[in-house]
Amino acid sequence: MHEASSDYLVEPDPHDPLLTRRVEGVDHEQQQVTTSVVVERPLTIFLNSQEIVTAMTIGDYPDMLAIGFLLNQNMLLPTDRITGVDHDDDLDVVVVRTERSTDYEQRLRRQVRTSGCAQGTVFGDLIDTLDEVTLPGDAVLRTSWIYSLTRRINTTPSLYLEAGAIHGCVLCREDRPLVYMEDVGRHNAIDKIAGYMFVNGIDAADKIFYTTGRLTSEMVIKTVRMGIPILVSRSGFTAWGVELARQTGLTLVGRARGKRFIALSGEHRIVYDADPARAEVDVPRRNTRRA
Amino acid sequence: MHEASSDYLVEPDPHDPLLTRRVEGVDHEQQQVTTSVVVERPLTIFLNSQEIVTAMTIGDYPDMLAIGFLLNQNMLLPTDRITGVDHDDDLDVVVVRTERSTDYEQRLRRQVRTSGCAQGTVFGDLIDTLDEVTLPGDAVLRTSWIYSLTRRINTTPSLYLEAGAIHGCVLCREDRPLVYMEDVGRHNAIDKIAGYMFVNGIDAADKIFYTTGRLTSEMVIKTVRMGIPILVSRSGFTAWGVELARQTGLTLVGRARGKRFIALSGEHRIVYDADPARAEVDVPRRNTRRA
Numbered sequence: 001m002h003e004a005s006s007d008y009l010v011e012p013d014p015h016d017p018l019l020t021r022r023v024e025g026v027d028h029e030q031q032q033v034t035t036s037v038v039v040e041r042p043l044t045i046f047l048n049s050q051e052i053v054t055a056m057t058i059g060d061y062p063d064m065l066a067i068g069f070l071l072n073q074n075m076l077l078p079t080d081r082i083t084g085v086d087h088d089d090d091l092d093v094v095v096v097r098t099e100r101s102t103d104y105e106q107r108l109r110r111q112v113r114t115s116g117c118a119q120g121t122v123f124g125d126l127i128d129t130l131d132e133v134t135l136p137g138d139a140v141l142r143t144s145w146i147y148s149l150t151r152r153i154n155t156t157p158s159l160y161l162e163a164g165a166i167h168g169c170v171l172c173r174e175d176r177p178l179v180y181m182e183d184v185g186r187h188n189a190i191d192k193i194a195g196y197m198f199v200n201g202i203d204a205a206d207k208i209f210y211t212t213g214r215l216t217s218e219m220v221i222k223t224v225r226m227g228i229p230i231l232v233s234r235s236g237f238t239a240w241g242v243e244l245a246r247q248t249g250l251t252l253v254g255r256a257r258g259k260r261f262i263a264l265s266g267e268h269r270i271v272y273d274a275d276p277a278r279a280e281v282d283v284p285r286r287n288t289r290r291a
Numbered sequence: 292m293h294e295a296s297s298d299y300l301v302e303p304d305p306h307d308p309l310l311t312r313r314v315e316g317v318d319h320e321q322q323q324v325t326t327s328v329v330v331e332r333p334l335t336i337f338l339n340s341q342e343i344v345t346a347m348t349i350g351d352y353p354d355m356l357a358i359g360f361l362l363n364q365n366m367l368l369p370t371d372r373i374t375g376v377d378h379d380d381d382l383d384v385v386v387v388r389t390e391r392s393t394d395y396e397q398r399l400r401r402q403v404r405t406s407g408c409a410q411g412t413v414f415g416d417l418i419d420t421l422d423e424v425t426l427p428g429d430a431v432l433r434t435s436w437i438y439s440l441t442r443r444i445n446t447t448p449s450l451y452l453e454a455g456a457i458h459g460c461v462l463c464r465e466d467r468p469l470v471y472m473e474d475v476g477r478h479n480a481i482d483k484i485a486g487y488m489f490v491n492g493i494d495a496a497d498k499i500f501y502t503t504g505r506l507t508s509e510m511v512i513k514t515v516r517m518g519i520p521i522l523v524s525r526s527g528f529t530a531w532g533v534e535l536a537r538q539t540g541l542t543l544v545g546r547a548r549g550k551r552f553i554a555l556s557g558e559h560r561i562v563y564d565a566d567p568a569r570a571e572v573d574v575p576r577r578n579t580r581r582a
Contacts, residue, residue, distance in 0.1 A: 023555055028550055037528040040508060143319065238456055270317070
């Protein structure tokens with residue numbers, strides 16, 4: 001089953017007692033049952049002296065989440081030097097300190113509530129920043145990688161398989177998942193990966209981003225801002241997500257379940273090297289859950 | 292298949308050309324395909340003279356969304372008299388006017404980013420308001436209703452079945468779905484129903500709320516604030532959602548797929564009147580999609 005773990009730099013820890021709770025309930029046959037549910041706890045993110053946002057998160061990798069959120073909000077710049085990250089897990093506060101002094105009072109006045117859940121996103125500003133990004137044209141997505149990645153990701157022990165009600169985002173290279181983050185909000189999971197890539201100086205040009213969540217405008221904006229040329233999801237699309245992907249040349253593959261998928265942008269990067277009829281695929285994740 | 296429509300006061304309109312777009316793409320067999328994707332467009336909500344939030348929404352029922360959002364944020368009070376709702380679909384703006392003058396400048400300074408995606412939620416404040424709510428103790432949830440409701444909802448023509456990537460929320464009474472709203476964010480779908488209930492003076496005490504989304508703290512808070520005693524989902528739970536449901540006496544039923552479900556709060560309202568072995572259930576919604 002669990003064939004991919006050797007490649008992982010970061011993988012889920014479904015047995016971390018801080019991330020799930022066992023609760024008693026009753027099932028459809030009126031039997032008493034005990035089941036696992038994921039936690040969600042507030043984490044207040046400060047940039048230097050300013051409170052930016054309080055995120056609801058499962059609570060792992062608070063430093064990566066804070067850095068990635070600030071990067072994806074364009075509040076922390078790729079050129080910024082981080083002088084420190086302090087996490088107080090009693091106060092549920094994380095403070096990111098930078099050399100450059102920052103002030104986002106004005107920005108925070110306006111809020112945009114996206115379908116992808118980014119709070120406090122100054123959406124227009126973010127879309128403007130996409131013009132500065134040029135995604136690598138020579139990146140490739142082999143269909144055999146799609147099948148291999150989804151099979152490996154779906155069979156990796158995860159909080160999703162343990163407790164459900166959680167999103168996963170996975171940074172991949174070719175057919176290998178490398179960084180697998182989960183969170184109650186997929187915006188948190190992608191932000192944690194953005195933070196991890198920034199802190200560890202990971203190149204985005206040869207990466208594939210996999211998400212369990214829908215391909216909304218927000219997911220496309222974040223993936224493009226991170227410089228990743230290929231975004232794959234087992235979920236569906238929104239029209240604006242497709243539009244932004246086409247404008248930015250992002251390869252957008254959705255509804256990737258079993259042998260099936262649909263590409264609605266950047267099809268030129270796809271190399272059909274697998275025969276779907278013969279491809280070894282995983283049963284859809286939904287059906288394997290808690291099976 | 293479509294057995295429930297006669298009961299609907301509001302049901303999805305999967306053929307509304309404003310809600311989906313046809314896009315060209317290529318599938319797993321390298322065939323050119325045309326598929327439907329849901330739209331997401333910004334809607335800026337004003338309360339009187341003040342800009343409150345910009346929501347990403349599919350765009351139907353903007354007046355219900357605005358009213359329901361303001362109610363669920365505790366910015367509009369049940370006692371408030373709405374003197375007008377103006378929607379400008381060129382500017383994507385909706386203005387809700389009230390007799391009482393309002394000012395939420397201070398509130399909007401702090402933001403909470405919830406796993407359920409409510410922007411600008413002053414989360415602490417909302418949780419405080421739950422103490423004022425007492426859910427009716429005599430409400431009942433028959434297990435035969437759970438099976439009937441999920442079957443009816445899953446077989447109702449919807450944007451989900453047409454295009455996927457969308458959440459549905461359904462206000463139900465006994466075994467009958469009454470108000471079925473969809474949106475790219477489930478927080479929008481529940482807000483539209485809150486707005487509809489307020490405008491039409493619909494009693495919450497004998498209702499059941501069904502959502503396709505996860506049972507997070509935000510969904511529990513909104514359901515309780517709306518005065519609905521029973522919340523059912525085909526998706527899973529978060530620990531805080533369960534905790535808040537237990538504190539407020541909400542009946543919380545999740546993972547309702549096929550014959551299976553788990554109740555983690557308010558089990559006393561459940562009446563086991565159906566034999567799961569004989570219950571006529573729908574195939575899981577995921578598998579029926581675009582089939």
